Amino acid sequence: MNELAEWVVTVFSQAPDDVVFLYSAVPVSFWGIFWPPYRHRIVNTLHSLHGGDADAVAIRRSRLATQLKALDFTNEEELWKAGLLVHALGDSFAHTYVKNGEVHAFNELYGHAFATLSGKDPDVINDDNMSRYRDYLFALYASLDRESSDSALRRQTFEKWACELEGGPSSIGREKLQKQERELVDVLPFSVFNDFLTTMAVTLENPPTPNEVQVAQQVYSAGTSSRICTARLQ
Numbered sequence: 001m002n003e004l005a006e007w008v009v010t011v012f013s014q015a016p017d018d019v020v021f022l023y024s025a026v027p028v029s030f031w032g033i034f035w036p037p038y039r040h041r042i043v044n045t046l047h048s049l050h051g052g053d054a055d056a057v058a059i060r061r062s063r064l065a066t067q068l069k070a071l072d073f074t075n076e077e078e079l080w081k082a083g084l085l086v087h088a089l090g091d092s093f094a095h096t097y098v099k100n101g102e103v104h105a106f107n108e109l110y111g112h113a114f115a116t117l118s119g120k121d122p123d124v125i126n127d128d129n130m131s132r133y134r135d136y137l138f139a140l141y142a143s144l145d146r147e148s149s150d151s152a153l154r155r156q157t158f159e160k161w162a163c164e165l166e167g168g169p170s171s172i173g174r175e176k177l178q179k180q181e182r183e184l185v186d187v188l189p190f191s192v193f194n195d196f197l198t199t200m201a202v203t204l205e206n207p208p209t210p211n212e213v214q215v216a217q218q219v220y221s222a223g224t225s226s227r228i229c230t231a232r233l234q
């Protein structure tokens, strides 16, 4: 991916949390009660608040990663889609919690409002959320990586960086990003955005086969990254 493409993907991956009225989970969860299918597409599809159990969480991650992997990054038309899928993939890790040893996704009705109010905001990259964030980075890397002669070397560099990463504020200039979000999002017609989310929702909600669940659990269960990082140290 060239630098410009990276920037467009970055902008669209952050836009769902910043383009407040149309894209963000909290405002749409309120006004969307007047348009329930759209509320579903924003809250459940784009922000991965699907309320599923551990199998559903693994399937959601796996299908988002597969959709991302299928995109052609040399096609400028696809880049905004990549950004939205990156956002949904990130949220499919962030918007989960563990209860009685089982992973669950926060649900479509309340999202993570109660967790955030009790001081455990799942969207913050801190020590509490670091293992889920690291699992996400590994899934993201795999779905963005395209085979090339230096793949193995790049993978090693990435693993070292991801395994040593600590939580903290983002280094990307927030103001510049938000300005670009407004400009780029204005160019994307609402109907095209809405159609894409509709297609995404259908793909994500098809009933899984038992084999698909098993494979997804192997790749996307909690702690995948910590196993890789521990192995690196030995």
Ligand SMILES: [Zn+2]
Pocket (backbone or CB within 6 Å): 016, 017, 025, 046, 047, 087, 091
């Ligand atoms: Zn989100």
